[in-house]
Amino acid sequence: MQLEIFQVDAFSAEPFGGNPAAVIPLQSWLPDDVLQRIAEENNLSETAYFVRNGETFDLRWFTPTVEVDLCGHATLASAYVLFEQLGEQAQVLRFNTRSGELRVSRNADGSLAMDFPAKQPVAVDILPGLLQALGLGQAQALYRSDDYVVVIDDALSLDTLKPDFVALSAFDVRGIAVTAAGRGFDFVTRWFGPRVGVNEDPVTGSAHTSLAPIWAERLGKNVLSCEQGGGRKGQLQCEVPGNGRVIISGRAALYMRGTVYI
Incomplete structure (x- = not known):
């Protein structure tokens, strides 16, 4: 099996800054142990996987050791891949995640804006x-x-x-x-x-x-x-x-x- 993979530096305008994340688009979900082993092999803080689900995308994030409930930089990286590398035309990307629906849109200055639930520390x-x-x-x-x-x-x-x-x-x-x-x-x-x-x-x-x-x-x-x-x-x-x-x-x-x- 061959899977396309992108490595994106999130929260940086240029490579070698920000936080690197791997992004792997999938046609359907692979077994969880395979997703985890790929993330371990990538050895980045996060590997993101997404599967198209109608007009939305199901999105999951894995560190080298565990799946996590929420990851910002890998969400930004996933949106960047969809908008800039895969030609997604939607004005707003909607991701279904463990933390509910997350939305990402383009700002006028070219940055990406993620709409996340606030925490109340x-x-x-x-x-x-x-x-x-x-x-x-x-x-x-x-x-x-x-x-x-x-x-x-x-x-x-x-x-x-x-x-x-x-x-x-x-x-x-x-x-x-x-x-x-x-x-x-x-x-x-x-x-x-x-x-x-x-x-x-x-x-x-x-x-x-x-x-x-x-x-x-x-x-x-x-x-x-x-x-x-x-x-x-x-x-x-x-x-x-x-x-x-x-x-x-x-x-x-x-x-x-x-x-x-x-």
């Missing part, structure tokens, strides 16, 4: 051992949704973080985001997910469904410029319209197109 007490595992001395606040979100004062200190990934994997959440205001953006973030097989994700679109509402409230604005990453970074714009959704916009660039043989 809850403030919690800072947990014993969490800051130590992150290599942090202190934090302003801690929130919990799918991830723990650690808010810190100094945006520049994000670049020097050296987490203990074994220690972080003991915390029962999908991942841990560390975020701060500043550095030329409304907020900047790094995201660590050793529990789902991704020690660090360069740009995590789904994490911004929690991050954007937090920063919208903190900064008193509903359109936010964002950057995520350590050595490799990507840029996003988030809009929090107040209707239970977050609009996450970014660009994408094709790095590779090829064939999988199984």
